[in-house]
Amino acid sequence: MTERAEIGADNDPSFASEAETRRTADSSERAYLSIRKLLVEFKLKPGERINEVQLSRSLGVSRTPIREALNRLASEGFVSLTPNRGFFVRSLSTEGLLDLYELRSIIECAAFKLMCERADDSEIDRLRQYWEAIVDVYPNQPPDIILAEDEGFHLLIAELSGNPELVGQLSSINARIRFIRRIQIEHPSHDKAQITSHSAIVEAAVKRDAENGAKLLREHIEMTVSATQQALKDALLKVFAPDNGAELKRRRRGREG
Amino acid sequence: MTERAEIGADNDPSFASEAETRRTADSSERAYLSIRKLLVEFKLKPGERINEVQLSRSLGVSRTPIREALNRLASEGFVSLTPNRGFFVRSLSTEGLLDLYELRSIIECAAFKLMCERADDSEIDRLRQYWEAIVDVYPNQPPDIILAEDEGFHLLIAELSGNPELVGQLSSINARIRFIRRIQIEHPSHDKAQITSHSAIVEAAVKRDAENGAKLLREHIEMTVSATQQALKDALLKVFAPDNGAELKRRRRGREG
DNA sequence: GAACGCAATAGTGTCGACACTTTCTTGACG
DNA sequence: CGTCAAGAAAGTGTCGACACTATTGCGTTC
Numbered sequence: 158m159t160e161r162a163e164i165g166a167d168n169d170p171s172f173a174s175e176a177e178t179r180r181t182a183d184s185s186e187r188a189y190l191s192i193r194k195l196l197v198e199f200k201l202k203p204g205e206r207i208n209e210v211q212l213s214r215s216l217g218v219s220r221t222p223i224r225e226a227l228n229r230l231a232s233e234g235f236v237s238l239t240p241n242r243g244f245f246v247r248s249l250s251t252e253g254l255l256d257l258y259e260l261r262s263i264i265e266c267a268a269f270k271l272m273c274e275r276a277d278d279s280e281i282d283r284l285r286q287y288w289e290a291i292v293d294v295y296p297n298q299p300p301d302i303i304l305a306e307d308e309g310f311h312l313l314i315a316e317l318s319g320n321p322e323l324v325g326q327l328s329s330i331n332a333r334i335r336f337i338r339r340i341q342i343e344h345p346s347h348d349k350a351q352i353t354s355h356s357a358i359v360e361a362a363v364k365r366d367a368e369n370g371a372k373l374l375r376e377h378i379e380m381t382v383s384a385t386q387q388a389l390k391d392a393l394l395k396v397f398a399p400d401n402g403a404e405l406k407r408r409r410r411g412r413e414g
Numbered sequence: 415m416t417e418r419a420e421i422g423a424d425n426d427p428s429f430a431s432e433a434e435t436r437r438t439a440d441s442s443e444r445a446y447l448s449i450r451k452l453l454v455e456f457k458l459k460p461g462e463r464i465n466e467v468q469l470s471r472s473l474g475v476s477r478t479p480i481r482e483a484l485n486r487l488a489s490e491g492f493v494s495l496t497p498n499r500g501f502f503v504r505s506l507s508t509e510g511l512l513d514l515y516e517l518r519s520i521i522e523c524a525a526f527k528l529m530c531e532r533a534d535d536s537e538i539d540r541l542r543q544y545w546e547a548i549v550d551v552y553p554n555q556p557p558d559i560i561l562a563e564d565e566g567f568h569l570l571i572a573e574l575s576g577n578p579e580l581v582g583q584l585s586s587i588n589a590r591i592r593f594i595r596r597i598q599i600e601h602p603s604h605d606k607a608q609i610t611s612h613s614a615i616v617e618a619a620v621k622r623d624a625e626n627g628a629k630l631l632r633e634h635i636e637m638t639v640s641a642t643q644q645a646l647k648d649a650l651l652k653v654f655a656p657d658n659g660a661e662l663k664r665r666r667r668g669r670e671g
Numbered sequence: 672g673a674a675c676g677c678a679a680t681a682g683t684g685t686c687g688a689c690a691c692t693t694t695c696t697t698g699a700c701g
Numbered sequence: 702c703g704t705c706a707a708g709a710a711a712g713t714g715t716c717g718a719c720a721c722t723a724t725t726g727c728g729t730t731c
Contacts, residue, residue, distance in 0.1 A: 186497075224482065225485050228482050228486055229485055229486075229488075232486050232489045232490055234582070256577045259528075259579070263524040264520070267520040267524075271516075320517065321513060322517045323517065323520075325491075326517065326583070
């Protein structure tokens with residue numbers, strides 16, 4: 158079992174530079190971001206046990222900030238903590254993801270309705286402008302940009318609901334499903350449906366048609382859910398294939414692969 | 415879990431016993447519970463800066479588990495973290511609370527609808543039984559018990575929705591508004607309204623009347639919101655009066671008293 | 672006497688070390 | 702051969718110490 162800490166974040170530019178006495182500048186926060194990145198990119202694999210020492214070595218900080226970051230990630234649902242055994246990468250079961258999408262749908266529909274009630278015309282116009290500014294170039298961009306713009310669109314609705322808690326919730330949900338959305342986005346059929354959905358949602362917002370807008374959002378999200386089923390399979394393949402099939406088989410022993 | 419954390423928690427039986435080498439048994443978790451208790455009981459006051467050293471002394475553990483607990487509390491929204499300045503008790507503004515209640519209403523209504531769709535008859539019956547088992551003694555109990563039973567009722571609905579994310583969200587929200595709910599519960603007008611609401615909700619559940627049940631829930635929660643406004647004032651008085659008025663005045667300088 | 676530094680103090684952020692627990696290895700026993 | 706136990710190794714949980722940053726208090730200057 159030549160473990161070989163291939164976490165490989167040594168080359169993460171946010172760390173490592175200046176091996177000097179620069180003990181400053183919040184290693185905790187950088188550790189958090191780095192680890193989260195490792196998680197969403199499957200460098201740390203679902204179900205896997207996280208070795209703190211290894212991680213701390215590869216990120217070049219002590220275990221303290223690593224643990225702080227992991228604790229944070231635990232209460233955000235990225236990892237789980239078993240006493241005396243450590244942190245584990247949370248398995249992504251199909252149901253788990255669907256639950257998350259369902260929650261997202263609930264939050265977003267509610268946000269939309271509240272926005273219709275509360276936002277003034279200039280605010281609704283901000284939403285329209287946001288979408289119009291990106292709609293033309295939308296499909297011709299790298300996945301990361303598309304994803305960010307899409308999240309921005311939905312997040313803006315949450316903001317215009319006037320309830321910051323909704324924004325917080327949605328952000329957190331977004332972070333957790335981001336990895337799968339990125340994979341989804343690369344499916345070629347995705348873009349056009351996305352565009353027409355968003356345009357229709359903007360239209361409903363301008364008309365302040367809360368019911369219809371919420372319905373569109375729900376459908377918009379549900380539409381992606383069915384695609385998610387397939388994307389999830391792709392993801393699992395992508396994650397476990399590189400090494401070999403044995404890995405997958407081994408994982409099966411535990412709950413929810 | 416009966417840990418009574420008088421900020422001078424040296425006398426907290428969950429700690430301190432056996433000053434032996436018993437370095438075992440998760441100080442972090444206990445610190446988390448203790449600090450959260452201090453927060454909901456206003457032993458640590460809104461806006462106040464939290465002194466880690468002091469806390470660690472009074473809880474009898476080192477700063478490490480204190481910090482882990484605080485980080486957790488931070489991502490749950492109880493406290494906020496300003497780099498290099500430390501943790502602050504999150505101020506409770508009126509809007510902040512209303513936002514939280516609104517979120518709660520959203521989650522619970524959605525949970526109820528999902529429960530109507532998905533739960534089988536025996537599960538719905540569990541809800542009915544839960545309520546019938548406590549309805550008779552409900553008002554004649556100490557506030558903590560009433561609160562726990564009430565939360566249990568609503569949490570059960572979330573569970574029966576079949577979506578564990580909803581349970582998690584609701585738990586977290588409950589924890590954050592618990593302190594104000596406890597104060598509310600002591601208002602004498604509270605009980606009867608609570609009882610009739612819950613009974614009606616159970617009835618709707620049995621009939622699987624999703625729309626009506628959600629409406630009842632929404633009203634049930636909104637009803638408490640108006641009471642919350644007053645309860646909040648009471649709470650602030652209760653918090654700041656004991657010392658003296660100057661404290662209150664000082665806080666005013668910062669945002670949202 | 673008010674504004675400005677500047678030293679002293681208090682407090683956070685991170686580290687390395689060590690105690691305790693879990694997991695792995697090895698070897699005796701059936 | 703498989704099972705189990707004892708010891709070794711690996712890993713987590715917590716601690717005390719120190720580096721660095723913010724704050725406070727004091728003396729100096731205008």
